[in-house]
Amino acid sequence: MGKLTIGCFSSLVGSMTLDFAVKLAEAARKKGHDVDMWLSGNGTMLSKKGQRSFKDYSSLEKTITDLVAGGANVTACEACAEARGFHKEDLISGFGRKSMDWYLASCFSADRVLHIGGE
Template sequence: MKVVVSVTHGTDDPTQATLGVLAAKAAADQGHEVTVWLQGEGAVLANKNVYPHVQGVNMPAMKDAMEALVDKGVPVWVCKACGVARDVGESNWVATASYKTMGDFVGAALEADKNIDF
């Protein structure tokens, strides 16, 4: 099954951000084809210098979940406008990250079997 997990929170709401990344990891662990879409404050989660310090209340470590996604090769799409505005780019993002546009996200969401939003 194709799954797009959209995460719109980062350091502004660590619990919501962590839940989104954990959901993506759970879907990938279940064998689904996952794409993570980061927009708004969620774009900071692609920054390898930021995500290790995001920790939700009573949640497993964001660091472990994000690194598991990268190890599995899960694409992490960063809204280009959101990433540029938050200084997230090729010099500091996780290995599977890339800039994408809203058109890319809409296309992926329409082709996906499920879209999960956080």
């Protein structure tokens, strides 16, 4: 089995790009691959707890929390989060917060990198 690193830079609300990334991560985990997800820029908001579900918007908190419980590694950019007023105590349990070099190190050891840019 391989390792997939997915970099996500898109908004949690306002585009369906993160939904695609999370579905891809789920599929990879189901096939037994290791998955690292890096959340940067607006993508960091995916790692914030307390997301309220509305039918008009996709809701990813439960899916991503289950993914982490199942062994996926989800890590958010600390600087991007702090710049958005989103602090360590707001992070979903089990998620990581690191600097950007963590993403590059994850890419280093990945068999494939899928970098999904922002808006």
